[in-house]
Amino acid sequence: MIVDNKCRTILVAPLNWGLGHATRCIPIIKALQDHNYIPIIASDGASLDLLKKEFPYIKALELPSYHIEYAKKAKNFKWKLLKSSPKIIDAVWKEKKLVKKWIEKYAIDGILSDNRLGVLSNEIPSVFITHQLNVMTGNSTWLSSKLHQRIIKKYVECWVPDFEQKPNLAGELSHLENPNFKIKYLGPISRMHKKTTAIKYDLMVILSGPEPQRGLLEEKLKIELQEYKGKVVFISGIVEKEQSKQVMDTTTYYNYMSSRQLEQTFNESELVLCRSGYTTIMDLVKLEKKAFFIPTPGQYEQIYLAEKLDKENLVPYAKQEDFKISDLQKVGRYQGLKSLKSKLDWQELFSVFQT
Missing domain, CATH: 3.40.50.2000 (Glycogen Phosphorylase B;)
Incomplete structure (x- = not known):
């Protein structure tokens, strides 16, 4: 060398x-x-x-x-x-x-x-x-x-x-x-770091991926969340010039977050609802979070990862068309993602x- x-x-x-x-x-x-x-x-x-x-x-x-x-x-x-x-x-x-x-x-x-x-x-x-x-x-x-x-x-x-x-x-x-x-x-590898902090949100929803599937899932989840009893932070995953924030009842909506803000919000959330993208999985491992996955329809990689982690009793998942907010109750029966040093x-x- x-x-x-x-x-x-x-x-x-x-x-x-x-x-x-x-x-x-x-x-x-x-x-x-x-x-x-x-x-x-x-x-x-x-x-x-x-x-x-x-x-x-x-x-x-x-x-x-x-x-x-x-x-x-x-x-x-x-x-x-x-x-x-x-x-x-x-x-x-x-x-x-x-x-x-x-x-x-x-x-x-x-x-x-x-x-x-x-x-x-x-x-x-x-x-x-x-x-x-x-x-x-x-x-x-x-x-x-x-x-x-x-x-x-x-x-x-x-x-x-x-x-x-x-x-x-x-x-x-x-x-x-x-x-x-x-x-x-x-x-x-992850940009995230685990912190000891008070839980502020019962559920964190974070979306990502190309359209139209990102938008389709956003529409579905906004309807499903009407039945959710708890405090929610919802990040749409749309990177725009300015950050926007909107509070509706017990849900706070953001278009996007910076890495530092996102890290803080992850740490303040009890449960994460998201796609089973590999980078997201690495972030969740670093943060040692419990999660629920909705893989992108037709994307074999995300489906494979969701099925793998479900079989290992780490994270449950549901197909996008089948997901109901009540499915989140399954998370308690799973181990969650733990940090692998x-x-x-x-x-x-x-x-x-x-x-």
């Missing part, structure tokens, strides 16, 4: 598919700063907006959008994604060209791509971040996984935010029997950029 004192510039580029890819990059960006690296942020849409709010003094660049949308019906999920594939491929080619220009313009020394397929270079160390070594797509899982692994192989390393051995969080998603590329397991050596991890 070659180490010197040069202050290297690292491009950090999360995918804009929900906010999970962006939020799990937050602790990585902070660690880069702590270890004498200069991060540059690159993304699009809500993910870029969120990171610009978190790091207003870091240079932020805009990448082309993949235009990812969910179908209104779960059975149409793969068809909708297939229809979007020409736009995704076009965006990947455009971001490849942009990255090539940016490397020279901003003297970039390394790349961290969180599932952005065109953010890489043969000239500088490029690392891929994903918890999906296998990509769940139903009866086409084998094909989608092989295609994804072929892309990952182009990078010098693949960082997986999970444990290598059991117990782990993502199961088959994040583990391969005979990988043909270099994998480093980071353990769960891991120590990450950031200096050793970042040594890939010192070569």
